[in-house]
Amino acid sequence: MTKIVIFGVGLIGGSLALCFKGKPGLTVVGHSNNPQSVDKYIKRQVVDHATTSMEEAAADADFIFLCVPVGNLDEYLIKLSAIPLKPDCIITDVGSTKASIAACAARLQLNRAFFIGGHPMAGKEKSGVEAATSHLFENAFYVLTPDASVPDEAYRKLAELLEWTRAKLIKVDPVLHDEVVGAISHLPHIIAVALVNQIAGYNESNDLYQNLAAGGFRDITRIASGDPIIWRDILINNREVMLKLLADWNREVDRFIRLLEEQDGDGIAKQFQTAGEFRSSLPERRKGVLTSVYELYVDVPDHPGIIGQITMLLGNQKVNLSNIHIIESREDVPGVLRLSFREESHLDRALELLKQENYTVHV
């Protein structure tokens, strides 16, 4: 049996455990310092076995996944370097930053084990094992950052195991990873949080802000609900990159201030033009770091039973919905229903069926 050990069975650790559990020749062991968490992992059947003992978990492990917050990764790697591990054991992590853990591994003697940094670039704003799902990583990029000391055979073994996630593996230098992911994931999280806090401040004097913000504003700021500890650790760890990105962000804000002060309408239009061009060159509907679901919107007339009709239409054709949300339902305007799917093929089939029935559908 190939033994896979997961330290930190939360959203990401739990989702990896679910990808591997029950697969031929694999056994999955979870670790937590907290005995109640250990009981929870077993009860939820996320792992085959769980323990509070780090030594027991690591003994004879073929693969070790460190899935704890970024601020605890070094400490786990240092502890593992003091435990006798199986020769050729592969240690990897899932942290959202890669440079500091790579540097830590390079400083340590890992007793014939190999460290290969990793970052599955999919997730959600929810945390904990309760939010874990086996399909979280499907079609997402999964970054690996092996350094030159890692034998090809070790990389190949990890890549083969990760096929169970159905993610797309990509090798990236750890420092470059932190710069790029800082820009496309960490900076948007800061902007979303700052924006929500700005509006929350206005709302203290008038709750119309909150009432009108229910639709689009709520959607574009979803990532502001990320776990505070996970994000504290990511941003502190990547602080040098973030400080530079925020200085650049200040320049973008200043540019808009100037354009407005000068009432430069052409300049403002040009900003939208340039942004729209770059945005339309982004890969469409491929799972990226900030989206985790396939969604469509249906305009629905406000009459009783309409939601039942739509769900029945899809259900009868075996199209699986992962979520359904009524965005607007007032007597005087048609409602909008947001339907979410886990798989692109189900989204495509739903589009086809709804159009056949003359519903107005937007992707």
Ligand SMILES: NC(=O)C1=CN([C@@H]2O[C@H](COP(=O)(O)OP(=O)(O)OC[C@H]3O[C@@H](n4cnc5c(N)ncnc54)[C@H](O)[C@@H]3O)[C@@H](O)[C@H]2O)C=CC1
């Ligand atoms: N949330 C997301 O969408 C993504 C997160 N990541 C990375 O994955 C790692 C785990 O994040 P999530 O699974 O989202 O978080 P989570 O909060 O769902 O899971 C964290 C796990 O670590 C344990 N833990 C928390 N504090 C600890 C400590 N001080 N010592 C030991 N164990 C501790 C928790 O009990 C839990 O099992 C982080 O390094 C994060 O940067 C990577 C990709 C996506």
Ligand SMILES: O=C(O)C(=O)Cc1ccc(O)cc1
């Ligand atoms: O909620 C979302 O869409 C995310 O942004 C999830 C996420 C969080 C952290 C990562 O390192 C990668 C992905």
